[in-house]
Amino acid sequence: MPELPEVETIRRSLEALVVHKTIGDVTVNLPRLIRTPDDVEQFKIMLRQQTIRGVRRRGKFLLLDIGPYTLVSHLRMEGRYGLYQTGEPIAKHTHLIFHFTDGTELRYQDVRQFGTFDLLPENNLSAVPGLRKMGPEPLSGEFTPTVLQQKLKNRTGKIKSLLLDQNLVAGIGNIYADEALFRAGVHPEREAGLLTKAQIERVYRAVVDVLSESVKLGGSSVKSYVNGFGSTGSYQYHLNVYGRKDEPCPNCGTPIKKNRVGGRGTHFCPKCQPAPRSRRSR
Known part of the structure; x- marks a missing residue:
């Protein structure tokens, strides 16, 4: 699933491609992707003759401001956008087409068919469950070491699982949770509420740094991700642990291990990220 850096990169490409x-008209080839409104014809009517005013991001969601509405788009596993000329061949798994009056088309493809769309009045985004209680944006001023410490206080869950909780902090997924914890030197199974202030500050700084660096490099194309221009990212060439099971740790040479934390595949260095020795181990 595209995480914050990938979705931000897509946002920037769409901003350059479709704003104004x-x-x-709109073609909907897979109606079940449209969650709101529940009438696909109404969805089309609401969008006709509306102009795209801007493209925003919240966590892993894309927000396209279109006339008086906001189209909330979640790419899920493999959703992707591309701009085409009218008449160009339409690729398989193209489920939505936004036909622009200038003869171009924004097409949405999704092999897995897990993406979702909610078209809502601009100020009514809380109607989308995933947005209602979303935590702070990690690359904004609202996310600080103090905020992270408060959110982790008295939490009994493992730090890896909590970093994936979008109500705690927005936009972090499996790749960047693993990379941030490695950089912070914190084992993914450590109990979040027992982390020291110094450890939390390291996790905070690692999250911000890893996400910022990935955004600069266009995200990580470890599977099918491309931006709106059809270009891949390059941060995958800078990953230290994710996807590198049994390869040597770049810091100490110890083979990277992979286990499951909260049902998610998790990569870490057993030496640089020592496991907790007991419940109150730090």
Whole structure:
């Protein structure tokens, strides 16, 4: 699933490609992707002759401001956008097409068909469950070491699982949780509420640094991710632990291990990220 850096990269590409374009019509080939409104014809009517005013991001969600509405798009596993000329061949698994009045089309493809769309009044985004209680943006001023410490206080869950909790902090997924914890030197199974202030500050700094670096490099194309221009990211060439099971740790040479934390595959260095020796181990 695209995480914050990938979705931010897609946002920037769409901002360059479609802002100020006016929608003449919409083709919906897979109606079940449209959650709101529940009438696909109404979805089309609401979008016709509306102009895209901007493209925003919240966590892993794309927010396209279109006329008086906001289209909330979640790419899930393999959703992708691309801009085409009318008449170009339509690829398999193209489920939505926004036909612009200038003869171009924004097409949404999704092999896994897990993506979702909610078209809502601009100020009614809390109607989307995933947005209602979402935590702070990690690359904004609202996310600080103090905020992270408060959110982890008295929490009994493992730090890896909590970093994936979008209500705690927005946009972090499996790749960047593993990379941040490695950089912070914190084992993914450590109990979050027992981390020291110094450990929390290291986790905070690692999260911000890893996400910032990935955004600069266009995200990680470890599977099928491309931006709106069809280009891949390059941060996958800078990953220290994710996807590198049994390879030597770049810091100490110890083979990277992989286990499961909260049902998610988790990569770490057993030497650089020592496991807790007991419940109150630090």
